[in-house]
Amino acid sequence: MTEAILVLEDGRVFRGESFGAVGETIGEIVFSTGMTGYQETLTDPSYKGQIVAMTAPHVGNTGVNDEDFESRRIWVDGYIVRDPARVRSSWRSNRSLDEELAAQDVVGISGIDTRALTRHLRERGSMRGAISSTSTDVDAVLQRVSAAPTMKGANFLADVTTDQTYVVPAVGEKRFTVAAIDLGIKGMTPRRLAERGIEVHVMPATTTYEQIAALEPDGVFMSNGPGDPATADHAVETLKDVLAARTPYFGICLGNQIFGRALDRGTYKLTYGHRGINQPVQDLTTGKVEITAHNHGFAVDAPLEGTFETPYGPGRVTHVCLNDDVVEGLALLDQPAFSVQYHPEAAAGPHDAAYLFDRFVELMASTSSASEDA
Numbered sequence: 001m002t003e004a005i006l007v008l009e010d011g012r013v014f015r016g017e018s019f020g021a022v023g024e025t026i027g028e029i030v031f032s033t034g035m036t037g038y039q040e041t042l043t044d045p046s047y048k049g050q051i052v053a054m055t056a057p058h059v060g061n062t063g064v065n066d067e068d069f070e071s072r073r074i075w076v077d078g079y080i081v082r083d084p085a086r087v088r089s090s091w092r093s094n095r096s097l098d099e100e101l102a103a104q105d106v107v108g109i110s111g112i113d114t115r116a117l118t119r120h121l122r123e124r125g126s127m128r129g130a131i132s133s134t135s136t137d138v139d140a141v142l143q144r145v146s147a148a149p150t151m152k153g154a155n156f157l158a159d160v161t162t163d164q165t166y167v168v169p170a171v172g173e174k175r176f177t178v179a180a181i182d183l184g185i186k187g188m189t190p191r192r193l194a195e196r197g198i199e200v201h202v203m204p205a206t207t208t209y210e211q212i213a214a215l216e217p218d219g220v221f222m223s224n225g226p227g228d229p230a231t232a233d234h235a236v237e238t239l240k241d242v243l244a245a246r247t248p249y250f251g252i253c254l255g256n257q258i259f260g261r262a263l264d265r266g267t268y269k270l271t272y273g274h275r276g277i278n279q280p281v282q283d284l285t286t287g288k289v290e291i292t293a294h295n296h297g298f299a300v301d302a303p304l305e306g307t308f309e310t311p312y313g314p315g316r317v318t319h320v321c322l323n324d325d326v327v328e329g330l331a332l333l334d335q336p337a338f339s340v341q342y343h344p345e346a347a348a349g350p351h352d353a354a355y356l357f358d359r360f361v362e363l364m365a366s367t368s369s370a371s372e373d374a
């Protein structure tokens with residue numbers, strides 16, 4: 001057994017055991033309340049720069065398989081669990097979580113009181129911290145934590161985006177072409193689009209409006225992604241051109257924050273964010289409540305009631321989180337563009353919000369029939 005320490009930037013220390021790779025890692029310490037779906041969490045590119053603590057006490061019970069990866073690798077910068085499964089049990093599993101973390105050089109810690117850690121972060125907010133299984137000198141680790149960059153102002157888009165455009169073909173008959181800007185896209189998103197007859201062109205984060213327009217897409221999509229949305233200026237400028245051309249738009253998570261910025265709204269950092277697959281959201285357009293998957297530490301600042309002015313006519317908040325009234329969705333009233341802050345593609349579930357992909361299809365269908373009529 002190798003000892004490990006978790007040192008938070010405010011000086012709080014937790015002592016446990018090394019889990020996964022032995023080493024030292026620094027990042028923003030956040031917690032996820034997902035009871036399942038740890039593979040999908042680990043491989044979500046939006047977690048770049050973060051060390052994730054699981055509030056579920058047992059993690060790793062079903063081991064690791066190759067199918068439940070949301071991207072090519074693990075992106076979390078560290079992993080914190082209470083009690084790793086000693087035995088893995090699933091017909092799909094072909095290795096243990098511990099082995100996988102070690103193979104991908106992800107430093108983790110286990111055997112700490114994750115409930116106390118979560119309560120601490122809930123009261124004080126997410127903060128920088130380090131896991132170290134190579135040093136027991138708390139003061140030295142703390143100094144390295146204090147010198148590390150904060151999540152505010154962070155931009156990891158170049159790390160996570162695709163180098164080259166690739167195409168995910170429509171399943172069955174092709175109905176639409178969509179340009180999907182990869183800001184850290186998860187594998188399930190193009191699949192959810194493709195299964196609705198959409199040919200998805202997944203394009204790098206540096207794609208220009210001219211490159212999008214050359215494709216003559218029926219719609220444009222912007223994905224989830226890591227870092228501070230206030231730094232995603234290129235995507236905001238690109239989206240402004242998309243909106244000026246009245247091309248249908250759908251955004252998820254970072255794609256919602258970029259939409260908010262294109263509509264002249266600001267973004268801000270939440271105290272401890274929303275991460276998990278059990279977050280209640282109300283669709284204000286129908287009144288329905290859905291249980292949804294979240295992973296965000298920032299949010300859009302917009303009025304929950306009434307409409308607000310944007311360069312593209314009135315906009316409104318369409319979805320709100322029932323835990324804390326945070327804005328979870330936006331739409332323009334006079335043109336086909338909307339987004340949500342959470343994850344309707346939810347590979348690990350729940351699937352309550354899958355209707356949003358159908359809304360995008362309906363918007364593209366009505367826009368193309370309107371332009372045929374004109």
Ligand SMILES: NC(=O)CC[C@H](N)C(=O)O
Nearest residue numbers: 046224225253254297298
């Ligand atoms: N999943 C995401 O797209 C997250 C967006 C952004 N990085 C945030 O933390 O709010």
